[in-house]
Amino acid sequence: MDKPLPNIIYLDNAATSWPKPAGVAQAVADFINYLGANPGRSGHRLSTAAAELVYDTRSLLAEMFGAEDPLRVVFCKNVTEALNTVLRGLLRPGDHVVTGSLEHNSVMRPLRALERQGVELTAVPASPAGLFRPSDFERALRPNTRLIVLNHASNVVGTLAPVREVGQIAREHGVWLAVDAAQTAGVYPIHMPADNIDILCFTGHKGLLGPQGTGGFILGERVPDDAIEPLTRGGTGSRSEEEHQPDFLPDRFESGTLNAAGIAGLKAGLEFLRREGIAKVRAHEVALTRRLLDGLRAIAGVQIYGTRDPAYQVAVVSFNIAGMYPSEAALALDEEFGIMCRVGLHCAPAAHRTIGTFPQGTIRFSPGYFNTPAEIDQALEAVEALARRAHTPTYQVVNRERSVYDDRENR
Amino acid sequence: MSTQYGVVLFDSTQRAIQAERALKAAGLLVKLIPVPRQISSDCGVCLRFLWQDHSRVEEVLRDHRVAFAGIRQL
Incomplete structure (x- = not known):
């Protein structure tokens, strides 16, 4: 399917599917x-x-x-x-x-x-x-x-x-x-x-x-x-x-x-x-989910939530990058890599309490029927780059200063 | 002699469409029309058919378990 916007990887199908047939x-x-x-x-x-x-x-x-x-x-x-x-x-x-x-x-x-x-x-x-x-x-x-x-x-x-x-x-x-x-x-x-x-x-x-x-x-x-x-x-x-x-x-x-x-x-x-046929849709999404999970598992500093087994889930994957706020990751993913995803609590505080990610939330990638394996690979490269960035001493210092500042703001 | 028509009446417009689908599939000539004023003040639609088919119409609707409110000759 032709996509009207170039360089966009849409991984937010759990919010609404796009593109449409x-x-x-x-x-x-x-x-x-x-x-x-x-x-x-x-x-x-x-x-x-x-x-x-x-x-x-x-x-x-x-x-x-x-x-x-x-x-x-x-x-x-x-x-x-x-x-x-x-x-x-x-x-x-x-x-x-x-x-x-x-x-x-x-x-x-x-x-x-x-x-x-x-x-x-x-x-x-x-x-x-x-x-x-x-x-x-x-x-x-x-x-x-x-x-x-x-x-x-x-x-x-x-x-x-x-x-x-x-x-x-x-x-x-x-x-x-x-x-x-x-x-x-x-x-x-x-x-x-x-x-x-x-x-x-x-x-x-x-x-x-x-x-x-x-x-x-x-x-x-x-x-x-x-x-x-x-x-x-x-x-x-x-x-x-x-x-x-x-x-x-x-x-x-x-x-x-x-x-x-x-x-x-x-x-x-x-x-x-x-x-x-739903079976074909399911098979495609299972394959994308497996590729995504396998790729995320191989990145140092990434924590994946859930069963990590596509047989027990739909194409919705939540994870965090150590040392980086989900909101920060989302901004970088959009601005630098053209990846559309959703971060935070996903209107489901009870679910985040259950998996232990309340209140900071997670980064969520949700592929759909129109995503390709190549797009998953590109998204994985982006996550890897962000995980590396979050691991650098400079980033950690800047991040710590900012969180102190945020705390002052909140008081 | 002019054509003699009958109508099937329904509670819901969507039920009338369901009946139309079933009757057309059975090869009957039917048409959705507004319910004639002399029958009901309802603003909905009913299904007009050739009166000569009326027993067949009833049979098809019962076979397909399509609930209807009544059948009237026009």
Whole structure:
């Protein structure tokens, strides 16, 4: 694929995937230029064509994740809104919810707010490498446990959670399992019935290769249509004579005009993935992750977090360079080497506490399907150069003086 | 004699699209139209078909387990 900006190595796919397949931008433009109507509001042919496009996108998502009915696919603006809808719409004071210690703030912040309202919360700890024991989830269950909500793969260390095993435990105890698939949808195989997932929350702009502003959740067969209270209420294009929100899917959760242009782009992303196949995407990302991990291991002064084994993780790698702040490394990587990455806490303080990198955080490289082995090698050369720099006496002196100055500033 | 039509009514527009996809795949002539005022005040769409096909339409929808709210002759 041609890249419009030369000398850029994009390793921030865990934040949003880039570049997108060629058809994605075209699909968004085509929708705005030629289709453009409001899906599901009017009966004219442009409106029904827009509604068909939205339906076909649901259908592709249902197929990808093993869901039977495309109408149980609900669109939101992103996975955060999906998780908020599920958590705030399902949990009531007196309910107990179980989660893991590698959650993103898209789960932790709504849960902490619910805790203040009387929802009981247990966070099952992961090992410092980022792995869970499924039996710990069983031990955490209480008679009033309503839900287990689990990050499928950590956005900090990439480690995969034992979703299928935890889902089996949930099933045996009559509890639902909601999965945050922000880092896995599109890059790792997910089959809701086989993986015992009752609610799958996804975002459209990462592994699914669509535009930002798309995402949603899928309700499995065990979750009744009316189990979750909607976050918003309003016009749905259905039951207009009624001033009460419809209780059927997807209208119950989709008030107001959808991001149909974004959904058109998401459809193109999904079609690209269907042509390529998730297995091929996964194999490419495993190869890149292995190359990255092997290369980082060989650099003196680099500490890698997580399992360091691509079989147990997605293409998200966190590390630190001894003697250099992550923020400083990020600036040098961008300005001097053209490498785009993300450093700091990645909106996941709980995960950084688990792996022992709170509050300074880590440098995170997250390759994607469009990265090449040559780009990984270039990135490794850059890290090596920075590790050498951090090791020089001059750098260490300058750095120490600055940190003293920073401390004074903070007082 | 003018053509006789019927319509299938749905709770949700997206369900109507699902039905349209299934019926077209079965080779039936159908078209999404606004719900006629005499049937409902709803602003949504319904699926128009040739009334002569009405038993086949019902059969296909049941086979595909597409829930619908009703079938009316126009």
